[in-house]
Amino acid sequence: MRFWKWLGKRDANYAALRRAARTAIVMPALFAFCMVVIGDAEMATFAAFGSFAMLLLVDFGGSMRERVQSQVGLAITGAVFVCVGSLVSSPVWLAAAAMAIVAFAVLFVGAVSSVLASASTSLLLAFILPVTLPGNALSIVPRLAGWGLAAAVGVVAITVLWPAPPRDPLRAASARACRALARRLRADVEFVLSDHDAARGEAYEKAVADADQAVTALHTGFLATPYRPTGLSTSARTAVRLIDEVNWLQAIVSHSTRYAASDAQPAKLAHMNACRVKSAAADVLESGADLLGQTAGDVTELQAALAQLTRLRPSVESSATTQLPAPLGAATGGDGSAGMDVVREFISALDPRFRAQELSYAVSQIGENIALTAAGERRTWWQRLLGKQPGNVSSTFDAGVERASAQLTWRSVWLHNSIRGAAALGIAVLLADLTGLQHSFWVVLGTLSVLRSNALSTGQSAVRGVLGTVIGVVIGAAVLFVIGPETTLLWIVLPIAILVAGVAPTAISFAAGQAGFTITLLILFNIIAPTGWSVGLFRIEDIALGCGVSLVVGLLFWPRGAAAALRQALADAYVDTVDYLTATVAFGVGRCDSSTESRSLPTAEALHAAAASRRLDDTFRTFLAERGAKQLALANVTAAVSGVAAMRLASDAVLDIWRTENGVAQGDRWAARRALDLSTEHLNEWYRDLGRELVAQHELPKPLPRDPVADSALVDAVRADLSDESGNATSTAVRLIWTGDYLDGVRRLQSMIVEAAPILADERPAT
Numbered sequence: 132m133r134f135w136k137w138l139g140k141r142d143a144n145y146a147a148l149r150r151a152a153r154t155a156i157v158m159p160a161l162f163a164f165c166m167v168v169i170g171d172a173e174m175a176t177f178a179a180f181g182s183f184a185m186l187l188l189v190d191f192g193g194s195m196r197e198r199v200q201s202q203v204g205l206a207i208t209g210a211v212f213v214c215v216g217s218l219v220s221s222p223v224w225l226a227a228a229a230m231a232i233v234a235f236a237v238l239f240v241g242a243v244s245s246v247l248a249s250a251s252t253s254l255l256l257a258f259i260l261p262v263t264l265p266g267n268a269l270s271i272v273p274r275l276a277g278w279g280l281a282a283a284v285g286v287v288a289i290t291v292l293w294p295a296p297p298r299d300p301l302r303a304a305s306a307r308a309c310r311a312l313a314r315r316l317r318a319d320v321e322f323v324l325s326d327h328d329a330a331r332g333e334a335y336e337k338a339v340a341d342a343d344q345a346v347t348a349l350h351t352g353f354l355a356t357p358y359r360p361t362g363l364s365t366s367a368r369t370a371v372r373l374i375d376e377v378n379w380l381q382a383i384v385s386h387s388t389r390y391a392a393s394d395a396q397p398a399k400l401a402h403m404n405a406c407r408v409k410s411a412a413a414d415v416l417e418s419g420a421d422l423l424g425q426t427a428g429d430v431t432e433l434q435a436a437l438a439q440l441t442r443l444r445p446s447v448e449s450s451a452t453t454q455l456p457a458p459l460g461a462a463t464g465g466d467g468s469a470g471m472d473v474v475r476e477f478i479s480a481l482d483p484r485f486r487a488q489e490l491s492y493a494v495s496q497i498g499e500n501i502a503l504t505a506a507g508e509r510r511t512w513w514q515r516l517l518g519k520q521p522g523n524v525s526s527t528f529d530a531g532v533e534r535a536s537a538q539l540t541w542r543s544v545w546l547h548n549s550i551r552g553a554a555a556l557g558i559a560v561l562l563a564d565l566t567g568l569q570h571s572f573w574v575v576l577g578t579l580s581v582l583r584s585n586a587l588s589t590g591q592s593a594v595r596g597v598l599g600t601v602i603g604v605v606i607g608a609a610v611l612f613v614i615g616p617e618t619t620l621l622w623i624v625l626p627i628a629i630l631v632a633g634v635a636p637t638a639i640s641f642a643a644g645q646a647g648f649t650i651t652l653l654i655l656f657n658i659i660a661p662t663g664w665s666v667g668l669f670r671i672e673d674i675a676l677g678c679g680v681s682l683v684v685g686l687l688f689w690p691r692g693a694a695a696a697l698r699q700a701l702a703d704a705y706v707d708t709v710d711y712l713t714a715t716v717a718f719g720v721g722r723c724d725s726s727t728e729s730r731s732l733p734t735a736e737a738l739h740a741a742a743a744s745r746r747l748d749d750t751f752r753t754f755l756a757e758r759g760a761k762q763l764a765l766a767n768v769t770a771a772v773s774g775v776a777a778m779r780l781a782s783d784a785v786l787d788i789w790r791t792e793n794g795v796a797q798g799d800r801w802a803a804r805r806a807l808d809l810s811t812e813h814l815n816e817w818y819r820d821l822g823r824e825l826v827a828q829h830e831l832p833k834p835l836p837r838d839p840v841a842d843s844a845l846v847d848a849v850r851a852d853l854s855d856e857s858g859n860a861t862s863t864a865v866r867l868i869w870t871g872d873y874l875d876g877v878r879r880l881q882s883m884i885v886e887a888a889p890i891l892a893d894e895r896p897a898t
Contacts, residue, residue, distance in 0.1 A: 141638045146295070150187050151633025153292045155626040157284055158182040162655070163622065165277060172659050173270065174277040177213070179655060180260055181281030184209065184253040186288060187633050191246060194297045194426070197364075199286060205250050206282030209257035213278050216261030217271045223564040226262050230575070231557030233258050239549040241358060242538045242749070243531045244367075248358040255556070259575045263560060301360060302370055304349040306423035308377050309497065311345035313416035314338045315384060316409040316490075323406055346381040349374060350773070357756050359748050368530060369504040375776040376500060380493040382777055383486075386876070404443075408487040411440040412494040419501040427508035437498045444491045485872045492784050537742030542703060544696050544750040599642035603649025610650065611657060618658055625654050697768075700743075700750035702822030704775040705884070707743040709818040711736040712782040712877060716811050719789035719870055720804045733786070740779050747775055771887040774880040781873045788866050807867065810874045821884065834881035 142148055158179050165175035191201040212233065219229040237255055241248030261274055289295075318338035322331040353360065353374050361371040418433040506521035520526055525533070538545045556575055563574040614620045628651045636644030714733030721730040751772050813835060820832045 138634075138638055142634065144295075146190060147634050147637035149293050149295060150190055151630045153288045154182060154187040154633055155630040156292060157186060157281075157288050158629055159622065159625045161277075161280055161284060162625075162658075165280070166658065171273050171277075174273040174280075175659070176264075177260065177274045177277030178281045179277075180256065181209070181278040182285060184256045185281060185285040187629075188253045188256065189250050190295070191249065193299065195290065195294065198289060198295075201246050201250070202282075202286050202289060205253060206279075206285070208254060209282070210275060210278055212254065212258040213261050213274050214271050216258045217266045217274055218268065220262050220264065220266050223561060226564070227557045227561040230258065230262055230560040231553040234556040235549050235553035238552045239538070239545065240535070242545045242745075243534045245356070245358050245360045259556070263563060263575055299370070300352055301349070301374065302423055304345075304352050305370065305373050305377060306420040308342075308345040308349045308381075309416040309420040309423070311338075311342040312377070312380060312384065313413040313420070315342040316413040316416070319384075320406045320409050320413075342381065342384070346377060350378055350769070354752065354755060354769070357752055359745070359752070364507070364527070369500050369507065373497060373500050373504075375780065376493065376497045378773055379777050379780045380490075380497065383489055383493055386879075405487040408440070408443050408491050411436065411443050412490055415440055415494050415498040419498050422501050422505050425505075428505050430502045430505050433498060433502055433505075437495060437502070440491055440495060440498070444488065444495075485869050488788075488869060489784065489872075492787055493780070496780075496783075533738070533742075534745065537745045538749075540746070542696075542699055543746050544700065544753050545746070547696070548753075599640075599645025599649070602642070603646035603653070606646065607650040607653035611653065621654050621658050625651070625658070628654055694754060697747075697750050697754045698825045698828070700747040701771065701775075701884075702825045704740075704743040704747040705778070705818045706822045707736075708740040708775055708778045708782070709815055709877070711740040712778060712785070712874075713811050713815055715782045715785040715789075716807055716870060716874070719785060719866070720807060722789050737779075737782075740782070744775050744779060747772060767883065767887040770883045774883055778877050778880060781876055785870055785873050788869060807870060807874070810871060810878075814874060814877055817881065821881075831885050834885055835878050837875065837878070 138148065139145065161178040161182055162175050165171055165178050169175075185202065185205060189205065191198045193201075215229070215233075219225050234255060237251050237258075241251050257278070266274070315335075315338040318331070318335040322328070322335045325331045353371075359371065361367050414436040415433065418436045422428045422430065422433055503521050510521070537543075540546065559575045610624065614624070628647065632644065632647030632651045635647040711733060714730070714736040718730040718733055751768075754768075817832055817835055823829075824831050
């Protein structure tokens, strides 16, 4: 029991044990069938390594159908690589060039889908093996037969040998977060309607803590994988988008303050409107959580809740123009001071209405996203084949092109990793042949196994890799010495060695995994051609050379590491996203000001901001992986990274505010436009300064305080030209003020970024 408890802590849900157990059954069986029954050593080699690639090195998620589809796709692509690799295995320059090209393609395409990223090692092994083993067109048949046999048995194995239950941890965590946020909203409403009853206050505080914990768990799980956990399917794309939206909603409700009790009728009405919106939003979140717990569920209840929330949103805006403290023009005195007080009171009264509008938009986005997820799952087989997408979801091809193009910049960490991996593997193939080593593919495998984000971490992995190999040779030699020339005992020991090799990297360490893999190879090659423990010496030599190649390439291609890349990616993401925000504000002003040229939808800016956000996400994951087990307070860095998504979603919200305008500009809104321009210019300037100083590791600009000049200008604008003939504020005035509130939210992000700087500046700037 102690052993299983110990293993369970290190191997969540025994995933590594499941893969290792399957491989320990299938790999020796296929190896024995090809060696003993068929008598073909080459077929046996490819059947063994094919089983290793498709059962141990990859573990697809999702439903059983999705896993089988992914497994079949891996088998077909691997079969193509086996054929191509065999054909280009000589001359050596062709083999090295082909290895580099294939490695780059396999590593880079992982940016498109987490399914492809998780299969990259298996796909590379499918090419490394044939391209490093001498062969020709005639050798394709036994090699392909071995790979095909492993693929066919592998598909059966994942369905009948300890099948993993359907799992989508992010979806389950998203459902929990939605329910927790719904409870928080309901507790808030009950607290307000009870006139701030103490018992209701305690329940509210508990709901707040539960929501914080649920959203934090969701975001932690999202960042736990080395690559963004999303595929190209409709449900996979919408599910990942949901995580950013839930994080943003959490920030919105966290920023909203409790409304103090007030006898003023407008304040009471504002609070009642906000409570109605919160209750409707809670209905949406609860219905969405229920739908996330199903596959292809019925969206009727969710759509009804969304419709109710949509009906309430216009009432929030209309109440902002009709339920005012006093007509704007009625209280204006000779010096304008009385009117200024009234307008300030009007803006203050708008706060709960703005929070309600902000909340309703964020929850609507979440609900619509969940509805699209369910709609994508309800498509028929024929609709999926034709690429029919629900709603405004882009096609699979367009999504793949968009993700790939986002990484086609020299500042992309994914592009760096792909180039470095391609160069290292190509050089390894070349050196393995030129040095005449006996098992050249071990050199390439050694190179692949220790590639990391920078030279330092690669060097550490190289040391552990060589150390693990030496330990494996010593243990393997002892096993071979005890067993002697009797191969029957080797067949008995082989499954045990495979099981240990599969579990050791997860349960113990990378070095232990290398030792287990070395022992497995020693046994395999002694079954094929008994040579004793001396074959282990060749493996030490090969692995050392492969690790050396990775270290040199790491020094040449990325000497600075992930922290420097994260600073650059964070700077780029904020600059591109503030450009998108600026474009949305310009679009909004153009919809209401006849003196300003009308702007088209900022589609290009939105795409640039989304691409920069994806690159930042990839870079941050590399940064987390590079730090390994270091215990550092990364909460501020995580918040700074998440702020990019919050800014982008705030820009979407500004766009949504102005989309409902009829597009007819009435009057000269110069004063209001100038007030927003001032805020936008200050934000633009600050975030561009941030980018420069962050990359250079200089002192960051201090966060901007709330600008009283801009507030005063906006107050003047409301008084001067944003009221109707009766003296009441127009809907345009409300939209302008709400836009200013979104800009202020973006300003508040600056403190989080500045607080993250000490952790990001743990390296000396490049000279």
